[in-house]
Amino acid sequence: MAVITVREALRQALEEEMDRDENVILMGEEVAEYSGAYKVSVNLLDKFGPERVIDTPISEEGFTGIGIGAAIAGMRPVVEWMTINFSLQAIDQIYNNAAKLLYMSGGQLKVPIVFRGPNGPAEYLASQHSQALQSIFCHCPGLKVMAPSSAYDAKGMLKAAIRDDNPVIFLESELMYSWKGEVPDREYLIPFGEADIKRNGSDVTLISFSKPVKLLLDAAVELAKEGISAEVIDLRTLKPLDEVTIFNSVKKTNRCVIVDEAWPFASVGSHIGYLVSSNCFDFLDAPVELVSSEDVPMPYNHRLELAVQPSIKKIIDTVKRVSYRS
Amino acid sequence: MAVITVREALRQALEEEMDRDENVILMGEEVAEYSGAYKVSVNLLDKFGPERVIDTPISEEGFTGIGIGAAIAGMRPVVEWMTINFSLQAIDQIYNNAAKLLYMSGGQLKVPIVFRGPNGPAEYLASQHSQALQSIFCHCPGLKVMAPSSAYDAKGMLKAAIRDDNPVIFLESELMYSWKGEVPDREYLIPFGEADIKRNGSDVTLISFSKPVKLLLDAAVELAKEGISAEVIDLRTLKPLDEVTIFNSVKKTNRCVIVDEAWPFASVGSHIGYLVSSNCFDFLDAPVELVSSEDVPMPYNHRLELAVQPSIKKIIDTVKRVSYRS
Amino acid sequence: METAQVRQYSKEFLSGLMEKMLLIRRFEEKAAQMYGLQKIGGFCHLYIGQEASGVGSISAADLSRDFILTAYRDHGIALACGMKPGHLMAELFAKASGCSKGKGGSMHFFDSSLHFLGGNGIVGAHIPVATGVAFKIHLKKESGVVLCFFGDGAIHQGSFHESLNMAQIWKLPILYICENNQYGMGTDFRRVSAVTDFTVMGNSYGIKGKQTNGMDVLEVYNVVSGEIDRIRRESTPGFLEIRTYRYKGHSMSDPAKYRTRDELEAYREQDPLLLLKTKMLNDGHITEEQFEALDARIKKLCDDAVKFADKSDEPALQSIYDDVFA
Amino acid sequence: METAQVRQYSKEFLSGLMEKMLLIRRFEEKAAQMYGLQKIGGFCHLYIGQEASGVGSISAADLSRDFILTAYRDHGIALACGMKPGHLMAELFAKASGCSKGKGGSMHFFDSSLHFLGGNGIVGAHIPVATGVAFKIHLKKESGVVLCFFGDGAIHQGSFHESLNMAQIWKLPILYICENNQYGMGTDFRRVSAVTDFTVMGNSYGIKGKQTNGMDVLEVYNVVSGEIDRIRRESTPGFLEIRTYRYKGHSMSDPAKYRTRDELEAYREQDPLLLLKTKMLNDGHITEEQFEALDARIKKLCDDAVKFADKSDEPALQSIYDDVFA
Ligand SMILES: Cc1ncc(C[n+]2csc(CCOP(=O)(O)OP(=O)(O)O)c2C)c(N)n1
Ligand SMILES: Cc1ncc(C[n+]2csc(CCOP(=O)(O)OP(=O)(O)O)c2C)c(N)n1
Ligand SMILES: [Mg+2]
């Protein structure tokens, strides 16, 4: 299998789906002539031309709504938000149009569209450019939400997202673009709602998605050395959520630690914490714990921004606590 | 004590604070000449004039940001969103400016401002006009969030919100404006972060805020008839959250049911469900349950919209389930 | 002049305009009556007084290839597009036989088969969406034109400006139609707009604006026909301000104290139906008797619509879960 | 003409402009160097080439009553406001002695005592905030004027348009300054703007626009002085397009392939420092030796700034919790 970066995996997914369906277009700031601020759309302008790879002005609310309009009229737009931070200017279009048009119209208006871009903290970007906003999207009915953690998943999930007839929020990660991984040459899709058990274990279930999955795998290695066998679950799709895989694992391990880069309050992480706590009530040997970012804006200073976020050490300490080993 | 409506209680809070501090202004759509779409600002234009009670164009993002700018320059604006649904157009200003300017500036820029308006479903308003959006605001560090459930609380809490030096999201409810309640003649403030135990009980703790608190009290009466003694907690402040009061109650009753009008996923309700589950782990005799709205947009049909929302019956059934009485 | 104008049109054509305007007038009167009987709930924004605007504009469109979008004051626009009174009344009655299956209500009429794409409740939010529909037409090199209706209040929404800029740089076939009925709720447009002549609104985008008298259906038809032809030829966006007036309050609960009786009377004297009827009488295209007969037939249509709505079933409770996802 | 212009100014005044522009140039060069040494991380948007824009404008302001706001390209503006190179370099180095305590970084400089209110990372989002500062001045009947700087990319943000409308209807003392350096990241402004002469941008709001050559600090000073005087007199907003150019890439990682070497060279030939220096030499206000001495002094200032930043401490880890709330 070829070893490629997440960036290239996403590019291939876009290219293959644009080859496959002429209604698929890519639009956003700098996606065409500049090949994307993070170079995800390299060569796509040359191959598909300015009618299908479209540079927009800095008008998030406007071009998000334009993508939605094109979608109800029959296109399958992929809208790139340069970073998910800027989607905050377009939340009304996402909540009130993308997510509700099908319902309000009694099933008449489909909205097949993908919104994608890097989500969550990178490095040295300070408060306005380091936000993990999955909670806002997962909270709203009518949206599907995906967040891959590897090149393999990135390609198969983005292709599935583009083929879906619903609005899909596709959350990438700036620091992951250069991560490498094996990707098969044959075509494949990764269906919605299927979590991936990255590592089998018997003592504790570690749950996350996107970039932090790597932290879990590294923590699991450390924990193994101390005789704690951790099962690692990568959710991949946040909504719809693969509750079965989560609950079955926790019913086996009887312990659960969730990791979420976002702020804790009303987060995807605390929601899963609630679901596991009530659905695995009779199986839990310890409280479910959430390792999230601190409930503060992101500071610029690097030591501080690292202190704000989940870390291998925080995860290990938490696992030991719920294992009554600390 | 005088018996007044929630609407009048809010109006008195505004009038008293505007009397007290000339830097307090009220701005928003229809707040001046029309006295507010829900008539909360009756007489304020006449008393304080067009310089302090200001009608704005329909430019939510713009006037939200203008309020923030006036606040960092020394005013104490109260910005009315005609309904919280429309705040979705201003979320970027709330997340990236109101909530972060103090932090990003190393403590230099205070943002003393209140954003208020009716939140949550009313009746027959369909998907775009019936959203309970507290989760979005509670998720973001740097914001305080309040949601009163009575005339008494509405007045004392809004006055406290206006005097606070931080951005406060003040969530009202259209159907509550006409609710009546006793309000003392003397001045009083209700501090942030203090939940209110509305009814003492020993068998189960019922937690909510805003409009649904009434459902809890009615349900508690029914439950009492069946020998279930329910303690009812009105959070009043959602952020900062009064965890002590919540945990102490659950440690006493050993059971907890949370009611939240919002959608369930990544909600305030499920967050509290997680907090109670892990912090009261050794005290719980049953899983913590959340009674939320269904995870769907709001339909226009009345029977359907009622079916979507929490109800006394749903609450009672849930309490019985966690009491192993069903 | 007037008669000269009338002469250009066949009797059939004029009767068609009259029939549509009369249908809207009677339908809205019936809706108001049914609202009084509480068969309809929530917001209900009537189009009475504005009939010439919608009918004149949409008669100039070719709905086999053109598309129509508007805001929440959509009854008249929907009827002008050819939607059946029964399906609309059933929607107002929240019945399963309604155009949106009882889930949308007054603000959310849709009929994609007739190219009427709603019915949007968030002021200004459908303008980017309509622009996106034009974007699809442009990308697919089709010949359609989009008519996007909105009120004088929507012109202050940033998304309107973002849309005009993109429509111009991408050369999109869309006519932005501002139905200036001179009030946004209780606000005279002169109080919230820096300019009172909206034809300058397109200047910042190189779009020449036009203005027309919205009480004269033939003038509206002429101007819109001209613009649609120009747009089909040149494929560049257009902006049109239609000066009109709403006779009723903003919604059902508005006493409309913000305007004078005389102002209302002045407009009633140039009532769009009266104007056209007079022309047709003068021109021998219709007699009083024929008009009475037409009116009777249309009133019957509206009575039948009520009967149809009345005997239709409400949607099943389970349907709250339908159409959340495609 | 040029010399005529120069003659109006005292040697002290011209030397002041030269000193400020040179300070910005050398500071930015030093910042670039330190970025290379990885003493600075994340985004770092340099002002080199645009010195005349910020210095000319802010020299025309009276910072005892006027206020300045800008976007993330804020180093030059901050220095023009009189902020100390040491505090800025320390902020770039993420030190506790930085102007924002190491939490803001390059994009978020603030000094409220100097009336410089940042430093905003979201394109266009500070425009309503700046308008709000002017709103406070208006409400308090003060005599200050707000200078709001933003780029050619920000002009397509809806909030810009919403702000201009409100600034005009409320008669706010604010000068909107578009620093058109002709590129928004990799996008030539002509590709995303329907008009290339931005002076028409205010037409839809009855605001007359002006334009000036941003390479000539005296021309900028003249035009801005005139506008500030007019605004103080009439208290109505103004709009100014400053034609300028950035020599470096958008941020540190941008190779700037989207423009030609010749274009860059053409601008270097009218370099703002070169232009002023030539004038001063011709006019006998400065000698080569004096210029060299000045330059040496300023380079020393920047070296000292680095020394100060280097030996300053990083913020304490605990400070992540500071300044979340006032
Ligand atoms: C973004 C947003 N803000 C506020 C409202 C509340 N609202 C509904 S209609 C309306 C007035 C709109 O007036 P106009 O655009 O002139 O349309 P008209 O009602 O006159 O047809 C307002 C403020 C809304 N629906 N959406
Ligand atoms: C709302 C938003 N969208 C996108 C970005 C990413 N971004 C940062 S700077 C920039 C270009 C802005 O160009 P311009 O306004 O001309 O300012 P300049 O960099 O030229 O000074 C973009 C797209 C952002 N910061 N905010
Ligand atoms: Mg109107």
Ligand SMILES: [Mg+2]
């Ligand atoms: Mg620029």
